Amino acid sequence: MSLERFINQAVSSWMSEDGPDSDIVLSSRIRLARNLSDIKFPTIATKDSAEAVIQAIRERVIAGPSTQFGPLELLKVDEIQPLQKRVLVEKHLISPHLAENSLNGAFLLSENEEISIMINEEDHIRIQCLFPGLQLSEALKVANDVDDWLEEKMNYAYDEQYGYLTSCPTNVGTGLRASVMMHLPGLVLTRQMNRILPAINQLGLVVRGIYGEGSEALGNIFQVSNQTTLGKSEEDIVDDLKGVVAQIISQERSAREALAKTSNIQLEDRVFRSFGVLQNSRIIESKEAASCLSDVRLGIDMGYIKNISRNILNELMILTQPGFLQQYAGGPLRPDDRDIRRAALIRERIQMESNE
């Protein structure tokens, strides 16, 4: 398969489309956790109880396909190939937990991959909406519509005091996790993250790297999300998050301006060195690739590099992960071979841009 066709098939709308503030906010995600009353939660589910959840979803889909979101396809985790599972995880459409550890795990996916509904994950139902750029309220609206559509035909576990009842007490109430993925190279380069992180935590939000392990954030990509789910309305949770995100955006913009003023040539050098690495390397590990991609994306945003679309970061961060590389290669690859494939895929992808 040609790389172009592969990318067209592999890329979801949030990766390829621009949204508000998408020079800094890569994507916005809303997740709602829901459970059915009377059926055991997935933590202690049996094959039968988990099957009952899938059956309820299937009946809902048959009773009335949602015209407002387009067709939703029901897929069972056990029935798809391991490599495909991995690719879905890398695209953030399903969780690693659903892919690897769920009993009778399944999911519904919309055609543009904006909506995914995980079944028998930690909760019976997890509705996820993923939008490009900063569009939390828009994503919340769609998630609420999906939620209402499901609720028409099934009995949610709901309590007057505790709201939507979830398997883990950390999600009870709204069951809402709102998060944004942000590219913050300016704050990292100017060493301000360590100052900002505790401040964000104090506001009741959580920041973590999405790629990479522990505290390191590969590609300078961070996820900011709400911590508590009980006590505030969904709209307030989203508004509070938006307020903090707006502040982070303005700090990142000033950091970039300061960098351009004080170390313009150093920054330009860094950007073009990284660009050179991506254009020329024959072997590249994911860590180095992520760091170079972040530099190049910053170079595009700041106008050093022209004629290359900024989506290259979103796309290549996803497409150079092991699952995608192996899918593109058409079979399993050893880690050494992945690094070679990764380098080749990045070179070709950049080539594609210059051909256009």
Place this chain on the structure above:
Amino acid sequence: MICQECNERPATLHFTNFSNGEKTELHLCERCAQEQGEMFLMNQGAGFSINHFLQGLLNMDSPFQAKTKDPFQQQEEVLQCENCSMTFPQFLKVGRFGCSHCYDTFREYLIPVTRRLHSGNTTHHGKIPKRVGGTIQLQRNIATLKHTLSDLIAKEEFEKAVDVRDEIRALEKQLAEERRGGE
């Protein structure tokens, strides 16, 4: 053992983190854990799991111990969910409920848990499902209108107040009807 964070107070909460096959331990006092604990809880990638946190809750002067009905020590009185058979000690161990009925069964012990997990909050103020929510939305609307009404009266805007009062009456009538219909 002394708290690793403040190096002052005794450590009563003990977190264990497994990542990349390596085990790290964290020993905190109640105060420091409260400040940091929620961060660990949500940061699931870091591996500090909620059950350690919940178990930690038991090591200190908590409402659990103050209860005359101690859910742990008196074997015959252990709380157990009728629907899924989960016991309260089991819930604390795994950090997950077995089913939605567990919330009812363990209700009186959950307030300190939710308060700690949700920055002091113990009551939902968000969305109400259309069908299952039943009359909750109606009750909430009436409460909001009553609030508006007293504001209007305080501001001496009586004409508007009359309208609001009528609206409240209509909703209360609707509520009474729905309740009767539901039984």
